[in-house]
Amino acid sequence: MLAFVLRRVSSAVLVMFSISVLVFLIFFATPGVDPAARIAGRSATPQIIAQVRHAFGLDRALPIRYGIMMDHLFFKQDLSSYVNIGAKVVPQILQAAPITISLVLGASVLWLLVGIAGGIVAAANRGKFIDPLIMFLGIAAISVPAYWLGEVVNLITQGGLHHSIFSWVPSSGYVSIFQNPFEWGLHLLFPWLTLASLYAGIYARVLRAELVNALNEDYVRTARAKGLSERRILIRHAFRCSLISIVSLFGLDFGALIGGAALLTEVVFGLPGVGLLTYSSLQNLDLPVIMGCVMYGAFFVVLANAVVDIGYAFLDPRVRVA
């Protein structure tokens, strides 16, 4: 087991390294583009561009340039933004992280509850009316663009009805949980619902498909022949076996979201999380911040992948032998 974990961790490090190289190449080495001009930002003078070129060693070889940037980012931790002169990258990210984490945690609790319940109910009643109904709702939830849904929610809660039914909904922004837990929840309520809807749809559909597959397996037939109730078979046998794929899916989704994939929701609801930071730095071509955000995001995705792989072994006894 230890060997397995070690191997997994080393391959994760390898992937992180490759991602950093990939990002570096995208921003610094895409043919036909001038990196210095882009680092300095859109409104730079020729002097600044020359300065940048020297400071970043852009007159030197690629690998050295890469080394310098990584050094600033990880070891010296003094990588600073080129748009907000003097603002350091790492603290910015660390400040934005709790907001994203709050958003993702709350949403994931919601979507797991709704998605799993939906999948189980649909599978238990397969063929009856409620089954295609839930599946259709799932498809609808997946098909609606997340950011558009957020805007619609805004429209409803901040627009005409703001003064009547929805007057309790705060306008955009974030309140820290340490400041005021109630306000924290209130500000995050609709973002949670919006983000959760997409994933709830996915999970309900995936779970239903897995459950129905499991219910056609031989071991379910044995369980029936044992005289167990349908409910017990569904939950203790079929669901337990489907749990494996749901958990791995969740691990990957959760990791990706913490890493900044929730950026659309953050943009729409004005939550200054990592996603929003990434987005604004991309808009401003603030390369150091972009680098930092991407590495942060990639780290969590890779971490999630590794955790899922290792966690798999806990859930599925067959894997443990390998």
Place this chain on the structure above:
Amino acid sequence: MPEPLLSVENLRVAFETRAGVVRAVDGLTFSVGEKEVVGIVGESGSGKSVSMYSLLGLLREPNVVIEGSVKFQGREILGLGDDQMQSIRGKDIAMIFQDPMTALTPVYSVGWQIEEQIRAHGTESKHQARARAIELLAEVGIPDPARRVEQFPHEFSGGMRQRVVIAMALSCNPKLLIADEPTTALDVTTQAQILELMGKLQETYGSSIVLITHDMGVISEMADRIVVMYAGRPAEIGSRVDVIRTPQHPYTWGLMGAVPRLESKRSRLVTIPGNAVSPLDVPEGCAFAPRCEHRMDICSTRPSLRGSDHQAACWLDSAQKVSFRNRGHSA
């Protein structure tokens, strides 16, 4: 005569498909007495498994139609709701299936799965159930049962898994055990072991067994009585001695002839000409007629089971049967 444990009368199972009605079982009638082993033999598609599945309510397809009567201990069980069947399944009637590799839930230990069944039908505590599970594993010949009871199905070989399945099935002392091709997926040596185990357990527990198989060799070893099925219909029913020594149906002759024998001087294996009948296309009269070399005009009307103790669904009279049978059996 005492009431039979299981009494099947005119059981019919049909599936309504877009291509037509598939009559998987068409008029099966037989009975199983206490402590008796009844073997149901037939080729694939003869309806032997489907008949037993329908009896236990294990057919979940929405397009199935089940008719007839099945009485267990004098009580009609065909058509009972799921809740009532659940107290019969696993407790009074147990069933084991063909492929041991996929029969057990992969994520729970074998001990857990046996205990689950015990506790579903009784009031045993976890301790008692665990002790009983270990006992059962020992009875079916699993070495070091106290340790292996915590292991997972994938840690057992095929033969071992089938033993676990048998242990599980017998855990609540069922009166009737239905075994659907329990040894087909196993190699010959393991096959022999499992059959021997089943025989031994049957004596210890006193349960009746319905053994479904396509293998005449297995039947001739284990069964007290034999039901031969063809195209969903019973072709011949009788005691082991009767059916094997003096079979009364041309299909049975074919089956007996098809078993290679060491003492036979024949150079080629006997086969039954033609192909198995498609369940969508069962002929009006005797289902076997198209392949039967003794076909007569009257065979266009379906024969019912004729005889008393030893029955056969065939229009040939006794004299004809004797002469045809001896002709076919000459070495």
Place this chain on the structure above:
Amino acid sequence: MAGLGVLIFIVTICLLAPIYAHNIAHTNPFASNIQGSTFINGKRVMLLQQNTQGLGFGVTPIGPTWNFSHYFLGADDQGRDVFARLLYGGRSSLLIGTASALLCCIVASILGLIAGYFGGPIDWLLSRVFDIIWAFPIYLLAISLSVVLLTSGLNIGPLHIGAGSLFLPILIIAAVFIPYVARPLRGLTMSLREREFIQAAIGSGSSDLRILWKEILPNAAPSVIVFFPLMVAFNMLTESALSFLSIGVQPPAASWGTIINDGLGLLYTRPWVALAPGIMIAITAVSLNILGDGARDAFDPKAKLRGSI
């Protein structure tokens, strides 16, 4: 089946966009038309109306006229006909979605089959590439590539793609989703490879290319066919997100995503500008999903047992 019908309807009306714009509405959906006016109920009305409420600053475009021959859904803040732009935008969105899905499926099939069939170092390399692309949070990768390429286009050797070309989003979105399709295909190929009929083909001396083409591809094809409508839906949603963030389709071209973006400023006054494209995207994606499910059930003989959508 209903999904297919809805889909065909949407595709048709979008294809007919130019006809509508020129012959029926007599508007140019791409030109700014701030000073323009139109007729409503016989009266001449300015497209951008002076605000009378609140502080009286600024202008607001007219709302939906519900008159099919002009400004059906009203005007946007540049005085353009929203409905006509919607139809044109549909063409872009559908084009990008379909083309990138096609490109993605083709490339992913090739790579996935090769990786699964040949195994060894080729597989290792390809799998690592998939891992890296997939480890990137999708949006981040797409956004990064878009940001870089959109400012100056793509120039690799003989390949010159202008910054405003629709081809860029197509390439980027296709590339980002390749691992999503390639990995399952790789797994499928690997299990197919162990099956007896492949072993038989190898044993009888068929060349690798022949086996891939004649044996493995037909068996993998159903999976790809099922993937395709789902990928079109995914890609459309991704494109609309990118366009919404202004790094997808560039003005003056329109796509449903850009129109939603345009509509943001008007969200509380003229909600239809933002609502309509979102509804269109949702309906299209729903029908694509239903289509994909239908395709999957058609290929799966046990689907009847499962029921439902």
